[in-house]
Amino acid sequence: MYSRNMTALLPLRPCVFFDRDGIVNRSPGPGYVERVEDFHLFPEFVEALRVAREKGYESVVVTNQKGVGKGVMTQATLDDIHAALVIQLAHFDLSLLDIVSCVAIEDHHPNRKPNPGMLLDAARKHHLDLARSWMIGDHERDVQAGRRAGCRTLFVGPPEKATTADHRVDAVADLPGFLRRHLPEISADAIGCV
Numbered sequence: 001m002y003s004r005n006m007t008a009l010l011p012l013r014p015c016v017f018f019d020r021d022g023i024v025n026r027s028p029g030p031g032y033v034e035r036v037e038d039f040h041l042f043p044e045f046v047e048a049l050r051v052a053r054e055k056g057y058e059s060v061v062v063t064n065q066k067g068v069g070k071g072v073m074t075q076a077t078l079d080d081i082h083a084a085l086v087i088q089l090a091h092f093d094l095s096l097l098d099i100v101s102c103v104a105i106e107d108h109h110p111n112r113k114p115n116p117g118m119l120l121d122a123a124r125k126h127h128l129d130l131a132r133s134w135m136i137g138d139h140e141r142d143v144q145a146g147r148r149a150g151c152r153t154l155f156v157g158p159p160e161k162a163t164t165a166d167h168r169v170d171a172v173a174d175l176p177g178f179l180r181r182h183l184p185e186i187s188a189d190a191i192g193c194v
């Protein structure tokens, strides 16, 4: 009797993974965004998200939030901040497929970037095609997490900062234009299966 796992027939979708602080919202510097009032969305991120959607990509935020693990802030506050992000994006008629955070303190935790756990988990959960996905971040640990997950990588930061990323732009302001020019368009018939 022939049978097969039906989940194997689900199409794999490419995704743009975005780091949060410094990409989605203004970086808090060395600390953490600890209050909803201190979460300031970058308009250029909104535009970048729109480009990703127009080109056929899912979008997921992957963020290290050790402040929760350290007790500097609560999980409830982090959830409130992410709820505020979802609401702000809805005003632009945009949404994220998921917001994944790692609150672990230990650097060796498999989900804490530069480890790729958050990307791998999201890929399994949402049937994402990592090989055609991109990771965008403002820190080398984002680049490493993206590479370890098998994604193309894009670093956002000034020219004096070294990176091993596949691509780089100087600032978040350059993101929408870069993605418009370089993010490959995904046509409906190019979506692969497992």
Ligand SMILES: [Mg+2]
Binding pocket: 019, 020, 021, 022, 023, 137, 138, 139
């Ligand atoms: Mg960052």
